[in-house]
Amino acid sequence: MQVTLGDGVFPLTALAEGKNSTALALIRTGGGDPPPADVRPAELNGALAHYAVLRSAESARLAPRTPDVTCRLRLTGGMARYDWGINGQDFDMSRPGALQFLMAQGQRVRVIFANTTTMYHPMHIHGHTFQLGPAGPRKDTVIVLPGQQLACDFDAGNPGQWMTHCHNLYHAPQGGMMAMLSYQT
Ligand SMILES: [Cu+2]
Numbered sequence: 001m002q003v004t005l006g007d008g009v010f011p012l013t014a015l016a017e018g019k020n021s022t023a024l025a026l027i028r029t030g031g032g033d034p035p036p037a038d039v040r041p042a043e044l045n046g047a048l049a050h051y052a053v054l055r056s057a058e059s060a061r062l063a064p065r066t067p068d069v070t071c072r073l074r075l076t077g078g079m080a081r082y083d084w085g086i087n088g089q090d091f092d093m094s095r096p097g098a099l100q101f102l103m104a105q106g107q108r109v110r111v112i113f114a115n116t117t118t119m120y121h122p123m124h125i126h127g128h129t130f131q132l133g134p135a136g137p138r139k140d141t142v143i144v145l146p147g148q149q150l151a152c153d154f155d156a157g158n159p160g161q162w163m164t165h166c167h168n169l170y171h172a173p174q175g176g177m178m179a180m181l182s183y184q185t
Contacts, residue, residue: 005027005029006029007029007030007031007032008028008029008030008031008032009026009027009028009029009030009031009032009033009034009035010026010027010028010029011024011025011026011027011034011035011039011041012024012025012026012027013025013039013040013041013044015040015044017048018120022040022044024037024039051132051133051136051137051142052133052136054132054136054137055135055136055137056131056135056136056137056138060138061131061135061138062108062131062153062154062155064134065108066108067107067108067109067110067153068103068104068107068108068109069102069103069104069107069108069109069110070109070110070111070112071101071103071109071110071111071112071181072087072112072114073086073087073101073111073112073113073114073123073164073179074086074087074088074114074116075113075114075115075116075117075121075123075144075166075177076088076116076117076177077117077171077176077177078117078118079118079119084117084166084171084172084176084177085176085177086099086177086178086179087099087179090175090176091165091172091175091176091177091178091179091180092175093174093175096161096180097180097182099178099179099180100161100179100180100181100182101179101180101181101182102182102183102184103156103181103182103183103184104156104183104184105156105157105159105183106155106156106157107155107156108153108154108155108156109153109154109155109156109181110151110152110153111125111130111151111152111153111154111164111181112149112150112151112152113142113144113149113150113152114148114149115144115145115146115147115148115149115150116147117146118146119146120143120144120145120146121143121144121166121168121171121177122141122142122143122144122166122167122168123141123142123143123144123152123164123165123166123167124140124141124164124165124166124167125140125141125152125154125162125163125164125181126162126163126164127158127160127162127181128140128154128155128156128157128158128162129154130142130152130153130154131152131153131154132150132151132152132153133151141167156183159183159185160183161180161181161182161183162180162181162182163178163179163180163181164178164179164180164181165177165178165179166178
């Protein structure tokens with residue numbers, strides 16, 4: 001999207017989804033007084049585009065297919081003990097095979113993230129992109145809301161051992177909420 005600015009001082013305001021906190025920057029192309037710090041552009045009051053209303057472009061869409069393998073990843077842990085994990089396990093870098101999910105090249109893989117925690121987790125996958133639903137968006141990071149269960153499909157066409165992990169780095173610093181997806185040869 002391209003925005004053409006006129007002459008003046010313009011607010012660039014970001015609104016955090018799920019809470020009312022904002023961040024503000026100013027773009028100055030000319031003279032004039034800045035807007036007040038609590039300026040809130042009316043555009044921020046529109047409806048959020050949830051995954052359910054997004055559609056992938058047909059050229060990027062996975063062909064309809066029943067999954068060959070399903071990986072169930074419960075997102076676990078909490079703030080009190082700071083014990084973020086998957087299926088109750090803290091990923092151990094020295095024993096990556098202890099928390100891995102197996103697949104084979106050519107399979108349609110379904111990953112089901114079940115968020116049992118009270119926080120949202122942006123779950124990232126390496127080497128692939130998820131599709132949500134039969135015609136939903138393709139994404140390499142999906143936000144899983146507290147208490148939500150989200151099914152994400154991909155085609156196993158990139159052999160290797162790939163991590164899937166929470167993209168909040170403080171939930172998966174060198175372990176924590178991460179798991180390995182491993183192709184079997
Ligand atoms: Cu997280």
